[in-house]
Amino acid sequence: MISRTSWHLPNKICRHVSPPLPTLQSAFHSMAIQRLPKSKEKQPRSPILLLTLLIAAIGILFLLSSLRPIYYGTGFSLFSSAKEMVVPKNRPRPYRASEKFLYWGDRIDCPGKHCDSCEGLGHQESSLRCALEEAMFLNRTFVMPSRMCINPIHNTKGILHQSENATSEERWAASSCGMDSLYDLDLMSNTIPVILDNSETWHEALSFSMKLGSRGIAHVAGASRSDLKEKSQYSNMLVINRTASPLSWFMECKDRNNRSAIMLPYSFLPSMASKKLRDSAEKIKELLGDYVAIHVRRGDKLKTRKDRHGVDRSLHPHLDRDTRPEFILCRISTWVPPGHMLFIASNERKPGFFSPLAIRYKLAYSSNYSSILDPVIENNYQLFMLERLIMMGAKTFIKTFKEDDTGLSLTDDPKKNTKTWQIPVYTEAGKGC
Numbered sequence: 378m379i380s381r382t383s384w385h386l387p388n389k390i391c392r393h394v395s396p397p398l399p400t401l402q403s404a405f406h407s408m409a410i411q412r413l414p415k416s417k418e419k420q421p422r423s424p425i426l427l428l429t430l431l432i433a434a435i436g437i438l439f440l441l442s443s444l445r446p447i448y449y450g451t452g453f454s455l456f457s458s459a460k461e462m463v464v465p466k467n468r469p470r471p472y473r474a475s476e477k478f479l480y481w482g483d484r485i486d487c488p489g490k491h492c493d494s495c496e497g498l499g500h501q502e503s504s505l506r507c508a509l510e511e512a513m514f515l516n517r518t519f520v521m522p523s524r525m526c527i528n529p530i531h532n533t534k535g536i537l538h539q540s541e542n543a544t545s546e547e548r549w550a551a552s553s554c555g556m557d558s559l560y561d562l563d564l565m566s567n568t569i570p571v572i573l574d575n576s577e578t579w580h581e582a583l584s585f586s587m588k589l590g591s592r593g594i595a596h597v598a599g600a601s602r603s604d605l606k607e608k609s610q611y612s613n614m615l616v617i618n619r620t621a622s623p624l625s626w627f628m629e630c631k632d633r634n635n636r637s638a639i640m641l642p643y644s645f646l647p648s649m650a651s652k653k654l655r656d657s658a659e660k661i662k663e664l665l666g667d668y669v670a671i672h673v674r675r676g677d678k679l680k681t682r683k684d685r686h687g688v689d690r691s692l693h694p695h696l697d698r699d700t701r702p703e704f705i706l707c708r709i710s711t712w713v714p715p716g717h718m719l720f721i722a723s724n725e726r727k728p729g730f731f732s733p734l735a736i737r738y739k740l741a742y743s744s745n746y747s748s749i750l751d752p753v754i755e756n757n758y759q760l761f762m763l764e765r766l767i768m769m770g771a772k773t774f775i776k777t778f779k780e781d782d783t784g785l786s787l788t789d790d791p792k793k794n795t796k797t798w799q800i801p802v803y804t805e806a807g808k809g810c
């Protein structure tokens with residue numbers, strides 16, 4: 378374990394120790410070269426020094442103890458993800474006497490056998506939200522996977538203008554990021570208590586569940602959430618280990634024909650972004666001032682396929698046309714006054730694609746703020762979350778697809794998959810602008 382990985386630990390752990398103390402790294406350093414007595418020449422045995430050394434020693438023990446129980450799940454490489462590695466939340470939060478836990482598995486969306494790929498962030502968030510709602514319904518603490526799989530298509534660090542070239546069939550290369558590099562778990566816990574599955578709290582709960590015997594842990598498959606709540610063989614358990622749908626966790630929430638079961642709004646997880654991401658978004662929002670945001674989905678969504686006559690067909694026949702700058706200019710002219718600041722988030726990769734919009738608007742992309750983003754953003758999921766915060770904070774937000782009757786959108790094509798493949802339309806017919 379003497380690796381780059383372990384050298385990343387000291388700094389981060391020390392953030393949890395009170396600020397005026399030396400970091401573990403500097404404590405190691407000082408002891409190695411005997412520099413401490415020098416800097417305190419007059420009182421080499423001052424109580425402060427002793428206290429410092431004592432605390433450093435405790436810190437080292439703490440560090441060593443934290444090296445053992447990190448669960449990464451299979452297939453994750455410690456070394457390839459060293460940069461993103463996030464120290465587990467080992468702040469010991471002893472669980473409350475009445476606290477009970479709900480566990481759905483150590484990976485979102487692949488609790489079953491077929492776990493060689495994962496979906497984009499939005500898809501995985503639907504699943505996470507479904508699990509969180511169940512935990513709320515059961516009044517249990519949700520045990521979150523400590524890492525989120527990153528689809529390789531979405532994993533080029535940097536600017537959205539370059540991803541999504543590949544198809545969803547592309548294999549998932551072992552790649553993931555720490556859940557707490559995406560979300561603020563403390564903030565989330567104000568609404569629904571969550572812990573990570575590599576936390577001390579979870580390890581303690583699991584070992585206590587062994588001691589509890591028949592009231593310790595229930596391994597459940599195929600039970601409804603009301604069974605889990607009402608039947609005492611489940612409701613009394615310290616831990617419910619639930620086997621969610623092998624396809625996608627969110628299948629557990631589909632077709633439930635019960636509005637009252639929906640407890641968390643779609644905006645919940647987006648607004649739970651980690652503090653680093655929220656702070657950076659705030660800085661950028663401040664620089665943008667008064668702005669309108671547009672989300673322009675092209676990339677994957679432009680996919681066409683040929684019918685048996687060799688004619689291209691698309692699920693969103695007007696999308697390619699309606700997301701081109703000349704059409705955007707026309708569509709948004711009644712919503713956005715000339716000269717306004719327009720923040721553009723898009724997966725279009727062609728450089729300068731949206732430049733024609735500059736004849737009427739001031740344009741900004743996340744790439745304009747690389748000095749703020751570079752120190753913070755490690756993967757495209759984080760970038761996506763940050764852009765989402767900027768879009769949520771806009772005075773006016775224009776989506777790509779029509780999602781409901783009230784929101785503004787670039788195209789009238791619905792977001793919902795209609796499953797009808799139509800011939801793409803490029804003419805201006807009916808557009809009067």
Ligand SMILES: *[C@@H]1O[C@H](CO)[C@@H](O)[C@H](O)[C@H]1NC(C)=O
Nearest residue numbers: 473474475476477516517518
């Ligand atoms: C929910 O669980 C907490 C402990 O985690 C307990 O204090 C509280 O009374 C429970 N609420 C309900 C409505 O059962």
Ligand SMILES: *[C@@H]1O[C@H](CO)[C@@H](O)[C@H](O)[C@H]1NC(C)=O
Nearest residue numbers: 533539540541542543544726
């Ligand atoms: C992206 O797609 C283009 C056009 O289909 C192709 O020429 C290019 O090789 C692809 N790039 C990658 C990295 O797959």
Ligand SMILES: *[C@@H]1O[C@H](CO)[C@@H](O)[C@H](O)[C@H]1NC(C)=O
Nearest residue numbers: 480583594596597618619620
């Ligand atoms: C939860 O249940 C699954 C399937 O029964 C099992 O493979 C897994 O080891 C269990 N996890 C825990 C933490 O008990």
Ligand SMILES: *[C@@H]1O[C@H](CO)[C@@H](O)[C@H](O)[C@H]1NC(C)=O
Nearest residue numbers: 514603634635636637638639
């Ligand atoms: C709908 O959900 C509520 C609470 O979530 C539950 O009490 C009720 O029994 C459910 N109704 C049906 C028909 O499942």
Ligand SMILES: *[C@@H]1O[C@H](CO)[C@@H](O)[C@H](O)[C@H]1NC(C)=O
Nearest residue numbers: 735739740741742744745746
């Ligand atoms: C953002 O960068 C583009 C060039 O990539 C430039 O045209 C534009 O003015 C910049 N916007 C802001 C707000 O700085």
